[in-house]
Every structure is written in C-alpha cells, then in structure tokens.
Amino acid sequence: MIATAMSNGAKADAKPAAEHDIKITGRDVRVFYGDKEALHGVDVDLRDREVTSLIGPSGCGKSTYLRCLNRMNDTIAGCRVTGSLMLDGKDIYDKSIDVVQLRARVGMVFQKPNPFPKSIYENVAYGPRIHGIASSKADFDAIVENSLRKAGLWNEAKDRLDQPGTGLSGGQQQRLCIARAIAVSPEVILMDEPCSALDPIATATIEELIDELRENFAIVIVTHSMQQAARVSQKTAFFHLGNLVEFGETRQIFTNPVDTRTQAYITGRIG
C-alpha cells in the first residue's frame, strides 16, 4: 500500500481493500472556521481493527480532522465541514444521522484526562445509562467491570469504585476515560494526544492498552511522538498546514517517506 502525496490538496489514494474492512471513508474533507479553511480536502480511509495515527506539526489540523469523525466540531460556533465522511457506508453528516447515536458509535478520549467529578463507577456507567444500553444493576455492574478490565484499570479500581474518578492518578484517570469510552461499545475510538499529560510509565501502559484494544475497535490516535506513532499504529497520516501530505503504512512512512516534507518532519527538521 503506497500513498502518493500530491502537491496541493494531498490526495491519499488508499488502495481498495476488502470492503467490510474499511470503517470510515473520507473524501475531500474540508473544514472552515468562519471564513478560514483549516483543512484543505483530506482523503483518508480508516480500517477496522487497525490503529491509524495522525502526525504533523502543531496547528496542522490533526485535532480538527479527528473532531470531524464524531462531529465534535458541531459544538464550535462558525465551524463548517464539507466533503464526505462515510461510517460503514453512511454519511456521518447526513441529516438523518443523530449526533448522539453517532457519538455512541465513535467514542473519544481527550488530551487531558477529564473524568466526571463523580464516582469511578458512575463515570463508566454514565454512557450506558444515557443510551439505555443496560437497565438492571447487574447489567451495569457487568459493563463497568468489563470496561475497566479492558482499560486495564480493574485491579487498581475494583476496591474504590465509589470513590471519585478525579482522585485517581493522571494515568489512571486517562484509562478511566478510555473505559468510559468503551463502555458504550463503540466501533471507533478517537484519541487526541491521549498520553501528552502522562509520564513515560503511564504512557507505556496506555500504549499497551491501545494495542490490545485494536482487536475490537478501529482506533485513530493523534500524537506528537513519532516513536509512539511507530510503536502503536499500523497506518500513519502526516498532516502539514491543513493538507494531508502522506498517508500509508507506518513502517513505510517512517523508513521510506515519499514526500520531502514528511522526511523533513520525521527527521526533526519541521515541527
């Protein structure tokens, strides 16, 4: 799989793969903040059970792109998205799509751990509760345990489920946020620099976790750490000044980039 970067508008030509394998297809995605165009036509295909990392210098539009995928941009006044983004063949921006349901299918983990100021249990149970996924106490207990286990937090949290989530350490809080996201059984998980507020050990834990979660979810992760992208992702997209410059196999991007800008970035000359 080779990505060809074009001089303007960066068309990444993902080679057609087995149809069921592609989770989200994006074509010519442009984002405007007021009159300013922040993303200039981005084409990316995200596959199921695969980690895609978005890299690039600060302000290049990684977060903006990520937030298109679960329509978090809707909450920003004056933000407009054009182009097409298909989740399982259905347009995410179609009028018939309910944002609330979309966000249940496309979960998100933020840069700064942001647990609710409620108990650990409530943090995880909140999503299932508002979506009506579970009804009995036993169901909730099962979902909470299962999600915390998947997020690798069960052993540390099982004895303090009724204590506030904000009382955990930074790394634990971030894993709690991951547990909260997977509690509603999403299909895609978006992570915006999930480790940037964490120490190296907590980071390593989260990276292992991402690798395990890959078995069940499509994951998109924004990161500033090239090593992290190389360690956890199978695909990498390099953004620069609102353009998708290059998109392809992580190994290829890091060892044999096609575009000179990519090369300059991964060798530390832009950024």
Added chain:
Amino acid sequence: MTDIAADSFSITSSDARARNARALDSSRLRARYGAEKRFRVYGAAAIVFGLVFLAWLFGSLVIQGTGAFRQTQIRVAVELDAGELGLSGTPDREALEKAEYQAALRASLRKTLGVGSDRGERRDAYALLSNGADLEIRSRVLADPSLVGKTINLWLTAGADVDTMLKGNISRDVPENKRRVNNRQIAWLDKLAADGRVGRHFNANLFTKGASSDAELAGMGVAIVGSLYMMVVVLLVALPIGVAAAVYLEEFAPRNRWTDVIEVNINNLAAVPSIVFGLLGLAIFLNVFGMPRSAPVVGGLVLALMTLPVVIIATRAAIKAVPPSIREAALGVGASRMQVITHHVLPLAMPGILTGTIIGMARALGETAPLLLVGMVAFVVSQPATPFDPATALPVQIYMWAGASERAFVERTSAAILILLAFLITMNATAVILRRKFERRW
C-alpha cells in the same frame, strides 16, 4: 542579590555597571523601603478606621438593643374568683374566653398594693401592668380551666414606662410632673421589689407579637413571618426564572446584537435603584393585576424582580466556570445538549448559583424602599396566615419603630436591627460555607 550579581557578570559595558551601582545606592534603597512601609501604614490605618466605625455601630446597637430582649414583669397573686370573673357553675370554653379577667386582675392588684377606692390611685396602680396583662391570665386559664377558684402567682408583663424606669432609663431625679412614673408608683415598685415581686424575663412578645401602640406589647412576629413569606416568594420566582434565563443565554442563545443588548441590560438592571422596582410593582401588581396591598406575595414579587438580575449574573458566571473539558467528555460519550446541562453543567454550577441566590436574597431581605410603595408600611396586629394577608417586613418594622419617640421603642429598634443583622450574617455565612465546601471539585 544574586540577580544583581548575575547581571553585572553578564553585562560588561560600563553603562550597565553604572546602573547597577546606582541601584545599589543605599539612599535609593532606603527611599524604596520607606515608600513601602508608608503604604502599609496607610492601608492598616484605613482598615482600623473602618473597624472602629463598625465597632461603634455594633457597640451602640448592642448597648441600646439588648435591653429589649428582657422585659420587666411583676408577680401578682391573682385570685381567680368565679364571681369576680363573672362565671357560674361549670363554665364552658366560650364562657372562659369571655370571662372578666381584667376585673379579677385589678382586684388582685389592689389587694397586693393595698389600694383604696380613690380613682387616681387606682389608675396609677393599674398603669403598673401592661394593657395586655389580663390576656396573659386568660391564656393560662384557657390552658387549664381547673385554675378557676384558685389563687395563682403569675409573672405579668409590666407597663412600658415601668420597664423603662426599672432599666434605669428614667431617672428618679427628674421632677415628678415631667416624669412618666409618679412618686406613688415608684413607692409601690420599691415595695414590690423588696418583696421579690419584680423581675426581668425573656421578652417573648418581641418575637411573636405584631404591631401595638403599647411598646411592651409590640413585637416583630408579623415582620418576621412577612419577611419569611417574601423570601420564599423570591426563592420560588427568582431562582427558576433566573437559572432558566442564564442557561438559555449561556448555552443556547446565538451571539448577536440582540443577545448583546440583553446582556448589557441585565447588567444595568442589577444596578437600578430598588425604589424603581417598587414603583414598577405598584404599577403592575397592584394597579394592573389588582393584587392586595401590604401582602407579602406582592412584596416578594417586587423583591424577586430586583433579585433576578443578580441570580442571572451569578448563574452565568457559575456556568462559565464549569470547565469545557467536562462538557466535551459528556458530549464525547454521546450526551445530548440537554443532558450535558442537566447532568453535568448545572450540578457543578449549583454551589455558585446558590451562593449568588443567597447573597441576592440577603440583599432583598434588607430592602425597604420598594416595600414602602406596595403598602408594607402597615399597622398589622395579627400574624398573616397566608402570603396574601397583610404583613410587614423586618426593615420596614425598623423604619416604623425608628419613628417612635418612646424610650421603649428606641430600645426595640436597636433590637430589631440586631435581629435583622443576625439573619443577614447567617445567610451570608451560609453562602461562604457553600462556596468553600464545593470549591473546585474537578
């Protein structure tokens, strides 16, 4: 010092050396320290100045007002003779309610003091006790009808002049014709005191009774209940409307010229003099809607209008202070906008909202001017049973008593101020405690 050393180390030009030398010049240093010290002294002086006035205010209130919390009473052996009471046989409740307690009391009093049949002497004797003393006997008998026929020793409220004199506020050196208590009465009081029949007890009337022209029977009960009703109305009206308005403005309203105009006007409204709200209430609630005068519900509505901008501003500030990361987190797991607000934003903003509301209500509690215009300056004797019955308010009661010249009312004015201040301090302290307790939970 290390700063300067580092500086002179790195900057080598002679210019910089000269500058450093000047900075180190001891006279400049002394001037700088001197200025700092003077500033601190000015600040401390300003605070001392403020505290002195505060202490003076509180001191004079306490000195003048504490007397009102205790009321002089005279112990009289009351003969509840059935004949004197005008009762016969086994009286029913109605007969007991209408019995001649005053006659019985007066007879007993005459006996205690040894008063003959002289009219003037009798009048002086009766004036020792309050006009309401017979009612105190009545309530005793109604509570226990078996007392009829017995003689009971009762502490009865003394007249206001007697009370004032015994508290030392009428001097015996004043010539008799200028004194409100004459020599004969003083002689009786001295004898009663020698017999241990004069004492001072907690003045329950102050907290239960309504308006009265007899100071010893005047209380703030009506005003307290009236103020309470008004605060309930303020809470029920201003809190939901204020919170709804603030939530709409913060979370839903588009940012355009209209919302800017609304925002500016809300801020202006908070600064509108309270009397203007009183006029508004008079024009709308009384004249247009024909609501009753002097009713706490009208006063409460006027105060609610006045408190509304305070609640809106406090709520908006509290909503703004909820970190965006919490909203994002909730939106991220698929909460709707309404769910974000009701599940996360409002609970987190609630301490701030309540603090603002309590402070607004405390302001409303002390407000007098708008209440004058809706007829809350009224001589209301009986407790209002509902918010639609006539009542007064605490600050209005203070205003009315402050106009009376009798010494006993002066005392009660100060006591009323102390009670109002106690309410205000309690409310503000609650606000502070709320704020402290819930500060930064994320």
